[in-house]
Structure formats: C-alpha cells, structure tokens
Amino acid sequence: xxxxxxxxxxxxSGFGDRSQLAYTAWPAPELRPGEALVEVRAAALNFAxxxxxxxxxxxxxxxxxxxxxxxxxxVVATTPGSTFRAGDRVAAQVWxxxxxxxxxxxxxxxxxxxxxxxFAEGTALPVSYTTAHIALFQEGRLTxxxxxxxxxxxxxxxxxAVQLARAGGARVIATASSDEKLAIxxxxxxxxxINYRESGxxxxxxxxxxxxxxxxxxxxGGQTTLDSIGLLGWRGRILLIGFASGAPAQLPANRLLxxxxxxxxxLLGLCQRPSPGDRRTGRAGRxxxxxxxxxxxxxxxxxxxxxxxx
Numbered sequence: 001x002x003x004x005x006x007x008x009x010x011x012x013s014g015f016g017d018r019s020q021l022a023y024t025a026w027p028a029p030e031l032r033p034g035e036a037l038v039e040v041r042a043a044a045l046n047f048a049x050x051x052x053x054x055x056x057x058x059x060x061x062x063x064x065x066x067x068x069x070x071x072x073x074x075v076v077a078t079t080p081g082s083t084f085r086a087g088d089r090v091a092a093q094v095w096x097x098x099x100x101x102x103x104x105x106x107x108x109x110x111x112x113x114x115x116x117x118x119f120a121e122g123t124a125l126p127v128s129y130t131t132a133h134i135a136l137f138q139e140g141r142l143t144x145x146x147x148x149x150x151x152x153x154x155x156x157x158x159x160x161a162v163q164l165a166r167a168g169g170a171r172v173i174a175t176a177s178s179d180e181k182l183a184i185x186x187x188x189x190x191x192x193x194i195n196y197r198e199s200g201x202x203x204x205x206x207x208x209x210x211x212x213x214x215x216x217x218x219x220x221g222g223q224t225t226l227d228s229i230g231l232l233g234w235r236g237r238i239l240l241i242g243f244a245s246g247a248p249a250q251l252p253a254n255r256l257l258x259x260x261x262x263x264x265x266x267l268l269g270l271c272q273r274p275s276p277g278d279r280r281t282g283r284a285g286r287x288x289x290x291x292x293x294x295x296x297x298x299x300x301x302x303x304x305x306x307x308x309x310x
Contacts, residue, residue: 004028009066009100015055026066029097029104036084036107037077042119043098044070046127046156047244052096061096068098071105072113072122082107089113093126128156132164135217135239135266144169146214149205149231151224153190154181157241161217162188170215173208175201196224205231212236212259217266225249232261239266 009026031037049067051057072091075084084090090110097103113122135157136142148165152158153174165172166189174190176182182193192208194201205213212233218225221243228238229252236259240248251263 004102007101010068011064012053012067013064015053015060015063018053020063021053021067026100028102029100031077031079031104033079034107035079035104036075036082036090036110038071038073038090038092038103038105038110039076040071040098040101040103041073042071042123043068044123044127044156046070047242048127059095066097066100066103068096068100069094070123070127071098071103072119072125073103075110076102078107084110089119089122091119091122091125093130124156124160129160129164131157131241131266132160132217135241136161136164136168136170136215139264139266140215140217140237140239142168142170142215145171147171147173147209148215148217149173149175149209149213149228150185150190150217151175151196151228152177152219152244153185153188155219155244157219158217159184159188162190165217166190173205173213202227202231209233215239217241219244221245222247222249226252229255229261229263232259234259234261236261238263240264241266 005028006025007028008023010021011024011026012021014020029037046069048057048069052067070093075088075090076086078084078086084107089112091113092105092109092111094103094105094109111125136148142148142165148161148170150158150161150165150172153162154176162172162174162185172190173192173194174182174185175194175196176185177195177197179195182195186193194204213231214233214236216228216232216238218228218238219241221240222245224245225238225240226249232238238261240263256263
C-alpha cells in the first residue's frame with residue numbers, strides 16, 4: 001500500500017474526562033521490526049478505557065496519545081521476516097492506539113480471525129475473552145463438572161467467562177444487577193441466575209451449591225469479593241479480574257485459610273507480560289472456541305455517544 005503519513009484518530013490530550021478526547025488528525029504509526037500495520041475496521045470500548053481517560057489506569061502514558069486497547073482489522077504492511085501478509089484478517093490487544101485508522105502491532109499480539117467471524121465480533125476476543133480464558137483455565141484450573149460463580153455476567157469479561165466455562169463443561173451460576181442483564185447471561189449459557197442487588201443473594205448461591213462453589217470470577221471487587229469468599233468450597237479459588245465497584249477488598253486471610261482456598265489475580269498480562277526492552281510479547285495464535293456474544297448485543301459507538309458517555 002502507499003505510505004500513509006497521517007490518519008484520523010481519537011486522541012486524549014490530557015487526563016480528566018471525555019472533554020479531553022477529540023477525533024482529529026494524527027501522524028500514522030511507523031513500523032518497527034517485528035510489527036505489522038493494521039488498518040482498523042472495529043475497536044472495542046472497555047471499562048479500562050474510561051480509567052485511562054481519568055488517569056486512574058495502571059498504565060499512564062504521557063498525553064497526548066491515541067486511546068484504545070482492542071481492535072480488529074486487516075494487515076496492510078509488515079516488516080521483513082513476518083509470518084503475516086497484507087490482507088490477513090486479525091485482532092489484537094495493544095496498550096494504546098486502537099482508536100486510530102491504523103495501528104502498529106507487535107506480531108506476537110496478533111490473533112488470526114477465522115472466516116465467518118466479523119470484525120465487530122473479533123474485536124471482543126483479545127481482551128475480554130483472553131482474560132476470561134486465562135482466569136478460568138490457566139489460573140483457576142477449571143475442569144468439567146465444577147461450579148463457577150460469575151459476577152457481572154453480562155459484562156465483557158463476565159459474559160465471556162459464562163460462554164467459556166459452559167464450553168469447558170462447567171456449571172455456571174451468573175449474577176448481575178438487573179433482569180435484563182441476567183437474560184443476556186442466560187443466553188450465553190448460564191444455568192442459574194441471581195440478581196445481586198436483591199438481599200439474600202448469597203443464600204441463593206448456598207441453596208444451589210451447598211458445598212460451596214469451586215471458582216468465582218469477580219470483576220466487581222469491594223463487598224462482592226468479601227461475600228464471595230464465604231461462598232467458596234474446599235480448595236475453592238476466587239479470581240480477581242477488576243474492581244468495577246471502585247474499591248478493592250481487604251481480603252480476610254483467615255477465611256481463605258480454613259477452606260484451603262486461594263485468591264488470585266486473573267490478568268491478560270499473564271500471557272503478554274512485556275520484558276524490558278522487548279516489544280514482541282505474547283504469541284501469535286488463531287481464534288478458537290465459542291463465538292463471542294450474539295450480535296444483538298453489539299452497540300455501535302458514534303462520536304456523539306462516546307463524548308456524552310452513553
């Protein structure tokens with residue numbers, strides 16, 4: 001393709017709120033060895049992007065920069081020795097840059113998209129589905145027949161966890177804050193549905209699983225984490241994915257001790273942890289497993305909706 005020197009992108013000029021975000025001209029990225037240039041066809045809006053805008057995310061690049069951590073698109077240029085070719089359909093997680101027309105991506109982060117999977121579906125794979133897979137199977141050691149309690153089960157990671165756990169042969173108890181959200185979790189395969197805004201939700205989990213659950217997927221934090229520890233069975237595991245409630249819990253080690261239980265962090269970085277001076281992280285792969293959330297739940301984000309926070 002002809003060299004591209006400039007593109008349009010969502011640029012964050014400073015930390016604060018969405019008023020710092022503008023769709024504007026920005027220099028197109030230059031490729032470094034081991035990178036591929038991707039023309040972005042779809043990009044996901046994640047909870048972490050809001051934290052990034054506010055300056056509350058663990059990663060704090062110096063503004064201005066192109067926002068966005070999850071994309072899908074088409075490879076348009078590569079560097080010598082690449083295993084990718086122009087025209088390859090891919091998805092990727094990046095630290096920043098997904099909300100531009102083009103993004104330079106370490107090839108180790110690229111996921112080849114199979115035919116039949118749209119770019120909109122593919123852009124949900126790198127963050128939510130990879131995080132859920134790591135949490136369930138790598139850190140949580142989930143096996144068929146075990147019971148998983150998934151909080152915020154209609155969210156990005158929660159919805160992915162429901163689908164993947166069911167595909168892995170587990171029984172899924174899903175919690176969410178409304179009947180509408182629980183219906184989404186049910187459509188993804190959850191067998192039991194609980195509204196955790198209602199009093200007595202922990203009693204309902206105990207009724208469904210008297211011996212305790214084997215695994216908890218917790219993107220919420222705070223009191224939800226503390227309540228969930230009490231629902232673990234013998235050698236149960238709670239996976240701490242995030243703190244959507246706004247506050248991490250102070251974990252009661254004694255309650256973990258008496259059940260020989262464990263609390264662990266489920267982080268995408270476990271498979272893409274960068275080494276100092278090494279920009280080639282992770283491993284190129286091909287998407288497998290259940291299709292991401294049904295297309296009826298996709299919400300296109302216009303410029304006006306993004307700026308007003310809808």
